[in-house]
Structure formats: C-alpha cells, structure tokens
Amino acid sequence: MLPFNKLVNTKLFLFFTISLFISFSSIAQRAVDYVNPFIGTSNFGATNPGAIAPRGMVSVSPFNVAGKQNKHEKDSRWLSNPYVHENEFLTGFSHVNLSGVGCPDLGVIISMPTVGELEIDHLKYGTTYKDEIAKAGYYSTTLDKSNINVETTATTRTGVSRYTFPAGKANILLNLGLGLTNEQGAMIKVVSPTEIEGIRTVGGFCYYKPEETYPVYFVAQVNVESDEFGVWKKTRKESGVEAEWMGYNGKDRFYKNYYKEVMGDSIGGYFSYNFDKPTKVELKVGVSYVSIENARENLERETSNLTFLEIYHKTELEWNDLLSKISVEGGTKDDKTVFYTALYHTLIHPNTLNDYNGEYPKMSTRETLKTNGTRYTVFSLWDTYRNLHSLMSLVYPEQQLNMVNSMLDIYDESGWLPKWELNATETTTMVGDPAGIVLADTYLRGIRNFDIEKAYEAMVKSADQINNNPLRPGLKNYIEKGYLTSSDAGSVSTTQEYNISDFAIAQLAQVLGKKKDEERFRERSISYRNLFDKDYKLLRPKNNDGTWYSPFDPLAGANFTKNVGFIEGNSWQYSFMVSHDADYLIRLMGGKRAFTSQLQEVFDKGHFDMANEPDIAYPYLFNYVKGEEWRTQNMVNALRRSYFKNAPDGLPGNDDTGTMSAWIIYTMMGIYPVSPADPMYTLTTPVFDKITIELNPKFYKGRVLVIEKEGTGNINEVLLNGEEHKSYFINHFELVNGFRLKFLLE
Amino acid sequence: MLPFNKLVNTKLFLFFTISLFISFSSIAQRAVDYVNPFIGTSNFGATNPGAIAPRGMVSVSPFNVAGKQNKHEKDSRWLSNPYVHENEFLTGFSHVNLSGVGCPDLGVIISMPTVGELEIDHLKYGTTYKDEIAKAGYYSTTLDKSNINVETTATTRTGVSRYTFPAGKANILLNLGLGLTNEQGAMIKVVSPTEIEGIRTVGGFCYYKPEETYPVYFVAQVNVESDEFGVWKKTRKESGVEAEWMGYNGKDRFYKNYYKEVMGDSIGGYFSYNFDKPTKVELKVGVSYVSIENARENLERETSNLTFLEIYHKTELEWNDLLSKISVEGGTKDDKTVFYTALYHTLIHPNTLNDYNGEYPKMSTRETLKTNGTRYTVFSLWDTYRNLHSLMSLVYPEQQLNMVNSMLDIYDESGWLPKWELNATETTTMVGDPAGIVLADTYLRGIRNFDIEKAYEAMVKSADQINNNPLRPGLKNYIEKGYLTSSDAGSVSTTQEYNISDFAIAQLAQVLGKKKDEERFRERSISYRNLFDKDYKLLRPKNNDGTWYSPFDPLAGANFTKNVGFIEGNSWQYSFMVSHDADYLIRLMGGKRAFTSQLQEVFDKGHFDMANEPDIAYPYLFNYVKGEEWRTQNMVNALRRSYFKNAPDGLPGNDDTGTMSAWIIYTMMGIYPVSPADPMYTLTTPVFDKITIELNPKFYKGRVLVIEKEGTGNINEVLLNGEEHKSYFINHFELVNGFRLKFLLE
Secondary structure: OOOHHHHHHHHHHHHHHHHHHHHHHOOOOOHHHHOOOOOOOOOOOOOOOOEEOOOOOOEEEEOOOOOOOOOOOOOOOOOOOOOOOOOOOEOOEEEEOOOOOOOOOOOEEEEEEEEOOOOOOHHHHOEOEEEEEEEOOEEEEEEOOOOOEEEEEEOOOEEEEEEEEOOEEEEEEEEOOOOOOOOOOEEEEEEEOOEEEEEEEEEOHHHOOOOOEEEEEEEEEEOOOOOEEEEEEEOOOOOOOHHHHOOOOOOEEEEEOOOOOEEEOOEEEEEEEEEOOOEEEEEEEEEEOOOHHHHHHHHHHHHOOOOHHHHHHHHHHHHHHHHOOEEEEOOOHHHHHHHHHHHHHHOOOOEEOOOOOOEEEOOOOOOEEEOOOOOEEOEEHHHHOOOHHHHHHHHOHHHHHHHHHHHHHHHHHHOOOOOEEEOOEEOOOOOOOOHHHHHHHHHHOOOOOOOHHHHHHHHHHHHHOOOOOOOOOOHHHHHHHOOOOOOOOOHHHHHHHHHHHHHHHHHHHHHHOOHHHHHHHHHHOOHHHHHEEOOOOEEOOEOOOOOEOOOOOOOOOHHHOOOOOOOOOOHHHHOOOOHHHHHHHHHHHOOHHHHHHHHHHHHHOOOOOOOOHHHOOHHHHHHHOOOOHHHHHHHHHHHHHHHOOOOOOOOOOOOHHHHHHHHHHHHHHOEEOOOOOOOEEEEOOOOOOEEEEEOOOOOOOOOEEEEEEEOOOOEEEEEEOOEEOOOOEEEHHHHHOOOEEEEEEO | OOOHHHHHHHHHHHHHHHHHHHHHHOOOOOHHHHOOOOOOOOOOOOOOOOEEOOOOOOEEEEOOOOOOOOOOOOOOOOOOOOOOOOOOOEOOEEEEOOOOOOOOOOOEEEEEEEEOOOOOOHHHHOEOEEEEEEEOOEEEEEEOOOOOEEEEEEOOOEEEEEEEEOOEEEEEEEEOOOOOOOOOOEEEEEEEOOEEEEEEEEEOHHHOOOOOEEEEEEEEEEOOOOOEEEEEEEOOOOOOOHHHHOOOOOOEEEEEOOOOOEEEOOEEEEEEEEEOOOEEEEEEEEEEOOOHHHHHHHHHHHHOOOOHHHHHHHHHHHHHHHHOOEEEEOOOHHHHHHHHHHHHHHOOOOEEOOOOOOEEEOOOOOOEEEOOOOOEEOEEHHHHOOOHHHHHHHHOHHHHHHHHHHHHHHHHHHOOOOOEEEOOEEOOOOOOOOHHHHHHHHHHOOOOOOOHHHHHHHHHHHHHOOOOOOOOOOHHHHHHHOOOOOOOOOHHHHHHHHHHHHHHHHHHHHHHOOHHHHHHHHHHOOHHHHHEEOOOOEEOOEOOOOOEOOOOOOOOOHHHOOOOOOOOOOHHHHOOOOHHHHHHHHHHOOOHHHHHHHHHHHHHOOOOOOOOHHHOOHHHHHHHOOOOHHHHHHHHHHHHHHHOOOOOOOOOOOOOOOHHHHHHHHHHHOEEOOOOOOOEEEEOOOOOOEEEEEOOOOOOOOOEEEEEEEOOOOEEEEEEOOEEOOOOEEEHHHHHOOOEEEEEEO
16 A cells, blocks of 8 residues: 555646646647637626636636726626726635626625735736636736736636736735625634635625625645735724724825724735745635635635646646537637637536535525535526526536525525525515526426425425515416516516416416416416517506507517516517417417518517527427428527627627537537427438547437538438438427437538 | 533523522622722713622713703713713613713713604604613613613623613614714614614714724614614705705614614614514623624623523622622621622722633734733723722732733833723823833732733833823923922922832842842832922922022812812922832921821811722821821721722712722721732721731632621731731731731720
8 A cells, every 4th residue: 555645646636747748649639628718708707717616606707897997887887897808907816706697796895916015905916917818716816017927727616816926025915805796804814824704795686685695715825935925904984083093094094913803894814025036926816605614615625735747737627528518520719719718607606615524504594504516606597597407417417406406495494496696695686487498498307316306395385376486476366367468577577477478387287297287387478478569569567457469569568678578688688588389389470481580680680699598499489381491590690690709708798608609519419499398309301420529428318419410501411310300399398319410511 | 422402402491590699698708799880970980880790891880971951961061971860851771881980981882762754863762761670781771751661780791781672763873973972973784683883983082082983883782673773964055056955964864674884873673663572582692892893702601591680690690600709707798799899899890801712902002912811901000909909819810810911911012001091992091100000019919910010111111211202291390300390290299100110120020139229229229318498398399500499389280170289289288299208207296296296187177088099098198106006097998988888979989990989898898908009008996897808829828818807996916917016007918818807806
C-alpha cells in the first residue's frame, strides 16, 4: 500500500497525464474548446463570462456594472447581470451570480486585487481592463490600473482566483457592501491571516417579496499569509450634538488585525501584502446557503490541496464530459461555438443548492434539510418548461430526474410546486403554473423513477384549489368561465398558460389511467377558444360580463410594455401559443391557408419577438400544415442566422436561464419539442452533417441517437432507420430507442 | 441518595426558608434594604436604577434617553447614561450599561414589551411610566401606554425581566438599532419560538478610537412560546432607477417566522403573543463578549430552572452578603441609605468581563483567553486610584486582588498597564499613569499574593520608556525638565499625575529593597515644585523655554472648560493635589498659616469642585496643619450634607465609576486615604456611632475593624485600642490588625 501522500501524487500524476494527453491529441477538437462565455454578455443576454463549474452554486464573474463610467450602470437602469461586455470599468469579481435572468439579484461577495495603499471605495479602486479570456471554467483579464493579472476558476461550491501581483504593496479586498442586489447587510470576521468568513444578505428578486431575503455564507482563504488584514465599515452619518465630537462621523472605519465580527449595511474585509517580487496569490471562496461551517467544508472538500491550475483542469474535464454527450460533425467553427456555448448555458441553471454534505435550506423557513441527490434551484419555469427540460430529459436524464425530485421536494416543503424558485424562496415571478408541465413531460419521455403519484397530486392541487392558491391567481374565473377576465393580470396569457398546464395533467392522467381526470382536464385545456375573436383571428381579452374588452389593439404590449390581457407580449405574440390544440386553432383561423397566411404575417409584419418565450415555437408551427413545412425551415434558418452568433450579442435577448440556448441547440439539431407534455419533436433542417447524442442506458434503450443530413437545401425526405418517415413530427421514443434519423436535403 | 430533581427542590426549599427567615427576622434592617439605586440618576450622576448583580457584566436598566419628549435626550446633548430621573419617555430596557462614566457607550440590547399590533419605531412604542421601584438587584415600573408591569433582575451575566401583560395581543421587542452608543451594526437570528441570538457592535468610547469597536453577543430566551416571531430591518433608502420598482424602498422590513441571520445597521427581533388572559412572561438575556455560545452557557449556568423571583432572591442575598461586610449603628435612615447606596455603587465597576467558563477577550485583538479567577474590566483609573481601590483593599481584598491580577493580565496582553480600560479596549481617556498607583497601594496595604516583580516592571516601563509610550505622553519633557510644557496637553495636571505615579514606584521600591530606584523616583515625584509660582502661590504652566506661560488665569478651566496646563480643572483645583509632598507644599506656600489661608480660600471663594477628582482630597488637607483639623471636620461635614443625599440628585456629579461614592463611604466612617500609595488614612468625625468592618482573615490579622464615636461635635480625642492616638493620621495596619478606633467628640 502506498502512503497517502504518494497515492495523491500518483493520482494527480495520472490526472495530468490524461489531461495533457487529451489536450495534445485533440487540440481545438474537444467540445469544451468551442465554449465562448462572452456570447450573451451584450444585447441584454444577461449571461456572464465568469468561471463556473457545471450547475455550480458559485461562479466568479467580472463585475463591471457599478460606476457611471459604465454605459450600462446598475443603479441608473434596470440591470440583472454583473457584467456587460461593452462596459469598461471593473470593480471586482462577484462570487454568486445568476445567468440569463430578468431581475437583479445576487452579484455579491465581491473580491478585488489592488496595489498600493488600501483603498476601499470601489469607484476609486475600480479600473479598466484588457486581454479578457473566457472559457468553460476559466476567466482571465489584466487590470490596467494595477497591472494585476486575474484568473478565475470554480468548483461547484467554491470560487477560485489567482492574482499575479507586481512587486510592492498589494491588497485583496472582499467587498460586502457592493452588489448587484439592492439588498444590504452583512457580517464579516477574520479567522486568521489567511482566512475570512462572513454572511451577506441577498434576495428580494424582482422586488416582489422584500421579506424573502436570506443569507449567503462564505469562507475565503488565501494561500499566502497576509502581512496585514482587517475589516472596514462604511457608517451612517450621525446627526446631533455628540456627532460633533465624532471626527470620524460618516467616515469609513478600519479594523486592522481584528478578529471579531463586524456587522453593517456596508462592510468589507481585506488581506494586505508587501511583496518584494512579483507574486501569485490564490484566493478560494467557499459558499453555502446553510452555514459558514458548510461553506468551509465545501471549500475544503472540493479544493483543499489543489492548486488553481489543478482545479481548473478538473472543472474543464467536467465540462468536457458533459458537453461531449453531444458530438457534431460538419458546420463551421462558429456553428460549433454557438452550439456548444448554448449547451454550456443550459448547464448553468438550474444549479446546485445543497452543500457538499447534502444540506440545504428548506423553502421559506430555511430550516436545514438534507438530500441524498442534488437539490437544484433557480427554476425559472415559465421560460424553461418550453424546451430546456425536455432537452435535459434527452441528453442528461439523470440531471432531469434530480430536477424533478427537487421540484417534488419543494412541494413537500412548501405545499406547492415551484413557479420561479430561487435559492429556496418562491419569487412567484411571471404567470402560469409551469411546474406540472415539466413533471408530465419528463414522465412521458420515459424518466419514470420518481414519485409520479405525488407529482400528480401536486399538479391537481394547483389546478383545482381556488382559494389561497399562490400558483394560479384568477383560478375561479378560469374554472367557471374558462378564461380569466380583463380585470385579472394578463388574462389571455394566463388562460393560455393554464390551458397548457391542464393539457399536461390530461396527458399524464391518460397514461396513469385516470380517465375521468383526463377528460376533465382535456376539456379545460382548450378553453382559450373562448377568447378567439374571429374578426381579428386573434385572441382577445374578455370582460367579466363576457363581452370583448375594448378598445383592442393587437399590437399593444410588444417590447415588454404593459398591456391588458397579455404578459410580456401582444396578441400576435400569444395567439398561436396553443401547440397542443394546433389542429383546432387552424380551423378557428379559417383553415390551413388562412392559418398559414396569418402566421406568416407575424413574421412579415415584424410582430415576431425572438427574444421572449410566448412565440418562440411560432416558426415551427408551419409544420402543422402539410406542404408548408419549407416555411418553417426557411424561417428557422433565417432567425438562427440573424440572432445567434459567435459574438457577445450572439443571443436574441435575455437567455432566460438557458431557454434561448435550448432553442438554438434543438434548432441546430433539426428537432424541436414544439408542444410541451407531448413527447415528440417537430423537424427542421439540421445545421450539422452528423449529430451523435450519447444516450444514458439507465433511461433509454438506445446507446446513441444519430441525426444526419445529406445535401444542403430544404428537406426532401426524412429517413428513420433507413425507412422513409412521412411526417414532420417524430415521437421521442423512436429517437431514444436508438433509431437513426437522416435528412435528405434538396 | 436523592434523585437530582429532589435535591434541587430541597436546596431551593432551604434557600427559601433561609431567605424568608432573613426577610421576616430583619425587616428594614438588612444592609441591602438601604440601597436606593435612584441616587445619582439626576444631577449628571450618570448612575442608573437598573437591576444588576454585584460587579455584573449585565444590568437591565430602564432606557429613557431617546426621544425629544425627554428633557435630556441622547442625541441632543452629551449624555453618558441610559436613564435620567427627570426624563419621562421610556423606550425599553438596555442590557449592557455603564454606571457613572463620562462618555456614552453600551446601552444596547434593548428589550421592550408592548401590546397590540407590532410597532418597531421606538418613538411610537415608547411610553411614559409610573410606580418605579428600584432595589439592589431589582427594578420595576408600569408602562402607561400598555399597562404592562415590568420587573427586572439580573445574575452576573444574565438580565432577567418579568412582564405582566394584559389579555390581548402582546409583543416582546429586542431592538438592536437603538442604543446609547453611536455605534451601529448588528446580527440577529431566531433560534426557536422561544429563543433569539445575536450580536451588537459597541465601543468607540469618548469617540477617541473608532477602530476599537467590538461585538457584544447575546442569547434571549422567553419562558412562554411565542405565537409568532421574527426579525425587522430598517433599510437605507436606495436611489436610482431600480429604486422606483421597490415599493418598500427605505421602509422597514419584516421577516416573520424566519430562522436565518439578518444583519444591518438597524435591526431587531420580536416574539408576539395572543393572550386570552393576563399573562406573565419571563425574558432572560445572557450576554458575553466572547461568543454567542458563551452567552447561552452563561444564561443556562446562571439561570436555568430558576424563576424570576428565585433569581432575584439569589442576587439580593449576594448583595446583602457584600454590603453587610460593613455594618453601621446610629445615624439616620437617610444616612444609612446614602452610605449603603454608595457602597453598592462601588460594587458595580470594575465589573466581570469573563464568561462563566472563564473565557474573555484579549486586549485589542480579542482572541479568546481563559482566566481562573475573575477578569475585571472598566478600569477608570484616573478616578478610582484616589480612593475606591484602597476601599476595596480594606473591605473586599479578595476582589481587589483579582482586580490587580486583571491589571497585570492586561499588561501581559497588551504590553502596558491599563489607563481607562473598557471591555478589553484601552480607551486612553484622561491623563496620568494611574495603574501603578493602585498596584503599589494594594501591595503596601498588605495584599501581596500577586506577582509584584511583574507589577514593578510594568510600572517602571511606563515611567521610563520615552518613545511609543501610550500611557505617558510628554514623558521626554517630564524626565528632562521635570515637567510637561504648555505645548503638552494639560501640562501641569499631567506633571502632578506623573509625580504621584513616581511616588508610588518609590514607595514600592522602598519595600522591595530597590534603593537606587527609590531615590530616583522619589526625586522625580516632587518635580511639580518647578511649576510652583510664588507670586500666585499656585501651580502654573511653563513654556518650553522654562518661562511662565502667560497670560495666566488661575480660574480658567473650571467646569470642564478647556484650559492650557490643566485637565478638567483650574489651577486652584490642582495646586494642592500633592498630598504625598504636603509638608513641602506648606513650606512653598509660605508656612502653615499661609497654606491654611490659601486652602481655605479655595472653599470660601467657590473654587472648590466637589464633582471632580483633582480636588476631592482638599477638605482633608487641613489635617496636615496641627490645630487646623477642625476645618477638615467642618468642611467635610458641610460638603457631605450639601452634596450627598438620599435623592436622585444625591451625588455631587458624575459618580466616576464609584469614586464619589468611595469618598462618601470613607467620609462617613471618619477615615480618608488622603495620599494614594501611602498606606494610611487621615481622620474626620464619623457619621455613625459604630462602624464594624468584617475583615477577611486571608489577608488581615484582625477579625473586625471597629470605629466608634461618642458625642456629637468635633473631635476632642482619638483612642486606638483605648490608648490616646495623638495624630490625625493612622496607619492602615493599625486598623486591620484588629485595633478599635474610638472618636471622643466634644
């Protein structure tokens, strides 16, 4: 038996050997090399280039949204991301961040290396920067003011930075005042000349529930002992007679070499150095939503004894493993970059909430619970039910199973399924009741080893409980009249969302043999028909008395302006959002020709919004009309080319925690899950010549799913396992049973 | 063997039996019954009537200094106490308080019972109050707004309150925003429906060292489970675009039934109830300067299983035990009340810093250390070296020994003896180098089982180290010229203080056989003579070049106005402060007659200030002139009668952590330690017919010291053990060897 140290070294040696082997044998060929984390960091994509591990609790993102020097400044406008590509003034690196969300939150525990005398005003220590590099699990830049090179990487729960300081005085700041969130309040305590621990308040996402703020705990360790350390505090200015005695009134306080807790609205800690030569310092920040002890355990279990580079290589391998579940051939380098970056973006949220030891905070009360699997968080379900979760079911079914179980845990803990869950708080952002759609969709795609009876019970509860129902406001009108009325918020949109949720219940009831429920919910799922105004061939709000809401402007509500009847969209952008009843919608619209013409008008007249969810399936709806499928292929390709690029503005808008990314992944593979809770895909021309998805044998019969194309134009013929497939729709199980899908193009 | 429960009950039964026996057998005769904690709560006495155990870390004081309704409001003027008797608007009960100090600090962890809906604005929940009762270890009042009766008591480290609520909605608030200190910053966390823990920042005493703030930890428990609990937070108002979305911007936040940490500059916690009948709730608040865990342990070790009344009776017994060390006969009830209340006030500070388990924070760095004895804190030594510590040596030598050891611990921890130590911070308030005087005085009075060599080393260090000496600024001038110069702060006062300190070193060197040092420091101890201006027959500042500072106004500097040469006093109030060289001063003044006349002028012309330390020994100085002792007796009696009363304004001014109280205790016993570090007393007419001090046999040969008087006028003859004692000075050892002192009056 080898002594433990030897064992570790041997393992590391093997690790590096393999790592180097992969690097040399497959330069620029690994999936991970195609990730460009800058995609989505402009044009309000709201992603960030910070280093993160797959579904990490922690990321280390450059923070460049504070200070009027920046074009997009966090306090001067609505801004929900810690980084904007065209901004130029950087004030640190935030350790907990959201990617592709619409409201500001987190963006705290901000570290910053500086040189010279200690300066704690971020507007003064902030700097321009250059030579940015971002990869999966890695970010680097050089700060102009100090000439410090900063590199960051991360494990699931620990952010790791490497600062290369010039000789001279140097400082590492941990600013707990600054943050993307508007929440204030922190505690900080120096544990030793190499360790600081603390707590920062976050929460209040979208400003809906100020009472749902909560602490994030951290432990920060440096690998070079500081010559000085301390804490600072920005104080409120006191007035009154005694204030005149306080020479320091309202001024910053400094506590040098001080080991006790400091609390306040705006505080921070620092390590200071006096380097006689250029020196690298590694900073590790372990995070937890349970306790400081857990943050420390997370850090130690995930990173102790490992250097920055070892950690980065480990995280990079994890990324490559996951991304390589899909391999592609053909297409340009940019195509591959767009594709793998999108896949990377779908692997950020939902992210890990539980600590290394399994502990996580219970919904709302935040009591400590324990999970055996992974407790996921950040369920932005109004977005992700449309495509992201079915993609996870297809490519990462183990993860999707864990997500479903997390949703059921949330039901157990709070009595309700999640709507927009964030770090164990229910933000109740957006409309509809999307969780059940994901549960049904997952089950119907063959991922069945979860408690489906509990899932069903939870879905029916939110569908039927009229009073005190946080998920379905307006349910009374919906059940009695079949629709919400103009006095309800977003009455048409919400009716449509409830229809889709009820369709999901019906679909599930069918396979569970619950006939009565199936009938009841199938009936409920088409009640949007009551809101179809034949004169406009569009959906239109109705008043309480059943009359049409007037005046009605089908264009009102675009670009996120407020509108009666619709949420984040107008009637054009919502009226076709009934894929589960597409055939009937075609009849309502006056038949196939009229439907096609009406749908084409959405695009021709510029009503279509690629940047928001209600209409993102629209380009696929031409497939419902035999002979018009070319329009889908043309439209999808046009949209792909104009909105998805290998560039910071390479997303059409907010990534919505990976929903836009899931759209482009499916689209580039030639399949799209056009009707959630219906386990099928509709087809379009794939971008790549060959796509191979490695299927998980625990869930699927097939070893791999292969999609190929021959030719370059529109689809001429589709072959399934070599046999002609006449439909533009294909069942999920035909794909995951190992059949080969081949597109013969013109 | 009895089972444990039985044992406890038996013990409690015995306890009550004894307690009742004492109560019934000695109604209004126990020493403790003469304590009136309202004395000193007006006329800037700066005491408070809060419940406290002897030398307690915790007291529970009514807090009535917030809100413009109050005549003396904490933010409208300089105010250093949580309670003023003539104020009328009460906003809670603070759990850590200082008694008789000159700068605001502590006055935090403020509890308040209220009725009705939760209201957290102290200006709204504050109230007038009535029926105040204060005793040693007990305070009670009834709140007008709510009709709640509040009673408080305390153990050494735990404050205990009993609230009698009417039926209906009720709340117990713990306000961590409000405080006497101007420091902000706290953390709070609800542990269960009956427990809240937290941290509050305090410190910055006298606004000298804002970096020397530190945390006080607490655990609060109620004995009735709350129906609701939570935390509130007062937020800073955000500005900017996003602020417009925050409907709650700048408004108070509430976190109901929330179990996680909340941090901020102004926060609080609460328990709420719905009582169907009038209900008593007991609140216990354990405190620590080390950790929350220690605060909890303090609470549990000192109070668990004990009810409010059991705790009060235990604390009352402790008080009575200590106060009964001196018993008095004769005198009026008011005389006894003034006497025992003064003794009570000398038993508040210095107070306990260490936790039940012995842990306490190290000076400055606040690392956790452990003591076997008691680590005392609040050493206001510029005040207390004059009389309080010699009183402790006489009556409570065990405590004084612990105090001396605490001072030596401070030396070990910080490299310097204390000057004005407060909760392990050195505030460096006031002038002089007083610690050594106390060390020498204690040793010279026979309390010798401490490390005198270390003490001596520490004293010499501060006397000789010219650079980086925090205790003796101006030392270079002092050593080279014999005095500080007008460019040094308080040059005359400080020279005098250093003289006394050097006298103490010489006195100690003498008994330690360090001849050379003795000579050197005895020489240094009389250097004030350089500042004696024969024209004025007063001390006068000198310039750097040795010339007199001009213009010189001997009256400038009275009433705490700023003045060149003198600190908190004028030349008249300082010129006689050389008891250790009184005979020579008499010669300097021009002989006995001139001296007497000059001293008498201090009183006749109103230069004397009974409210501050420099001149408090003046009335005893006539004893240095044979035949003029009657002046001392007359003057002392006149001062006693006009300044010391059984009334809120019954102290001449700030109690200075018991220094004024020690003055009146000595004075009423007929002895006064007129020259610190000289183990003797000078004599005056005692107030009581007979005074018996129970001596501690571990330290003194005598069992008791008895002082008696016969007659009513001035002193005719003094008998020591029945023999005539011709001097008006008496050696400490003559008294503590069990001799009887008898005054035969005219």
